[in-house]
Amino acid sequence: MLRKKVFSLFVFFLVLVFSTQAQSVVPTADDHHTEDDDHPVMQLYPAIIVIDPRQVVSVIVKINARVKNLRNLYVGQRVAHDQVLGELESAELETVQRTYLGIITNLDAVQAFSMTSNEKMIDARMNLAWRGMSEADINRLDETKEPLKLISLRAPVTGYLYSLNVVNEQIVNAGGQSGVYTTTGTTVATIAKPEAVYVEVQIPLKEVAGLTHGANADILLPTSDGSRMIVNARVDRVFPYVNPNTQRKRVRLLFAKQPERLPLAEGLPVMVQFKGNAHVR
Secondary structure: OHHHHHHHHHHHHHHHHHHHHHHHHOOOOOOOOOHHHHOOOOOOEEEEEEEOHHHEEEEEEOOOEEEEOOOOOOOOEEEOOOOEEEEEEOHHHHHHHHHHHHHHHOHHHHHHHOOOHHHHHHHHHHHHHHOOOOHHHHHHHHHHOOOOOEEEEEOOOOEEEEEEOOOOOOEEOOOOEEEOOEEOOEEEEEEEOHHHEEEEEEEEOOOHHHOOOOOEEEEEEEOOOOOEEEEEEEEEEEEEEEEOOOOEEEEEEEEOOOOOEOOOOOOOEEEEEEOHHHOOO
């Protein structure tokens, strides 16, 4: 009998100890803290990336050349105006450079019997530029007085690399030529200007009333490692048209900043969430 009482007291003591410990680890309303407390969950809306083809610029090579030393380029990479994308090796361009050097070397002698010597020099310089030589390369040619073996392939505008159509050691050609400065050339890459890239999202009619031009939003973009990159954006336009089937309005958002990379694919699914006072109601 005594043994049973001792055993019962021991069990009661164990239950009391474990219940006390359990209560000490249960989070209370005062000490429980998560990221969501400071950043409440906001509505996510499915959207798509849109590329305006009118704002996409082609990088065209208008000479027969071999592609050299591409600079670790990838689609979606941000590039700056006049940034070197790679280099070109061209026997054809070397010949054109020698012709130009012959003109400027003998310019004084030509001026003695020709009134059009300056026009010939300007025309020769324009020919170099049209064939793809940058101002920096032409100036280097003027300084060294030696044809450049490699010329720079440069970005004509600031933007995002939208397509890359060549690899190192690939040979490209000038295509058909119908005049002195007319040829089809080869498009080796395309660059989307920053204003070419925007996001479109469909918002239910009853919720879109809280959105105005300039309202803040976050774009959740997919990345190559499977995670999501958040980029700030602003409402550019709320279209007046209401889709009669879905009862939604189309909203266009522009990126507020230019990140170093963007996943550029027409129709790429992304997510949008509106922030602060811009949250739809």
